[in-house]
Amino acid sequence: MALKLDSKIPAGALADKWSNHKAAIKVVSPANKRKLDIIIVGTGLGGASAAASLGEMGYNVKVFCIQDSPRRAHSIAAQGGINAAKNYQNDNDSVYRLFYDTIKGGDYRAREANVYRLAEVSNLIIDQCVAQGVPFAREYGGLLANRSFGGAQVSRTF
Ligand SMILES: Cc1cc2nc3c(=O)[nH]c(=O)nc-3n(C[C@H](O)[C@H](O)[C@H](O)COP(=O)(O)OP(=O)(O)OC[C@H]3O[C@@H](n4cnc5c(N)ncnc54)[C@H](O)[C@@H]3O)c2cc1C
Incomplete structure (x- = not known):
């Protein structure tokens, strides 16, 4: 009998699965x-x-x-970079576009709910990386630089 992998993706609409799960998850008291x-x-x-x-x-x-x-x-x-839908270049990027490009770039074989979550938190990931010292390329003015990379139609690679 073939084993079926249970990836434990939460129930609900695609865009809400992980947000709802996070909202309902039990938290640990700071004292504990x-x-x-x-x-x-x-x-x-x-x-x-x-x-x-x-x-x-x-x-x-x-x-x-x-x-x-x-x-x-x-x-x-x-060293190629990390994608995030911050839309700094004002080229119409969005969480959905990043989600779609990533699914397509993975030959439609990735788990959609997890890729959607990745796209959704991509901006936070860049902020966390910056706070923890990842040396991203920057514009001369000091702002984070972007480029188009990996076949994407927008410049979202940090
Ligand atoms: C040349 C190159 C270029 C890349 N460019 C990009 C890019 O531009 N953009 C991008 O998004 N991704 C890129 N990637 C992929 C990306 O770097 C990796 O997917 C990512 O760094 C993996 O991070 P990680 O923390 O999961 O694992 P890793 O960084 O591989 O860390 C694994 C850790 O587990 C430890 N470990 C493993 N086995 C054991 C064990 N048995 N006991 C104890 N410790 C163990 C290792 O010592 C290591 O510390 C690139 C990868 C390569 C090789």
Whole structure:
């Protein structure tokens, strides 16, 4: 019998699935966060940003990696950029356009609800990266620069 993967995507309309889930999720009292140990395996952008954010929230975080230095994760190789629908270039970008381009760029094989959530929080991801020190390219005036990248019709790559 073929195994069916349960990806546990919440119910509801596509654009609301993860927002509704987040609104209904149980939260941990600030007084209790410091009583909880969280173990994170990996210090790339995924693990390191999760560790920094959870540590800032007050949890006891322990991070592990296999390289000589935490910064040697595969993530340091990335240099093309990260897409976000901030529409800084005023070229009619939107969460829906980023969602659509990403689904299309993934040959229609990605999980739509998760890609929609990625597009929806893309702007927050850039803000978080900037706050945590990711050295994005900037315009001469200091603002974050964008370019068109990967076949997109708009300039949304940071
Ligand atoms: C050359 C290159 C260019 C790229 N350019 C882009 C780009 O322009 N834009 C983009 O969006 N993406 C790009 N990517 C992809 C992107 O870099 C990765 O998808 C992303 O960095 C993965 O981040 P991560 O935190 O999930 O994993 P990683 O950065 O790979 O980190 C994995 C971590 O897990 C640790 N680990 C693994 N196994 C164990 C274990 N058994 N025990 C303990 N620790 C373990 C590793 O030591 C490491 O710290 C590029 C990738 C490459 C290689």
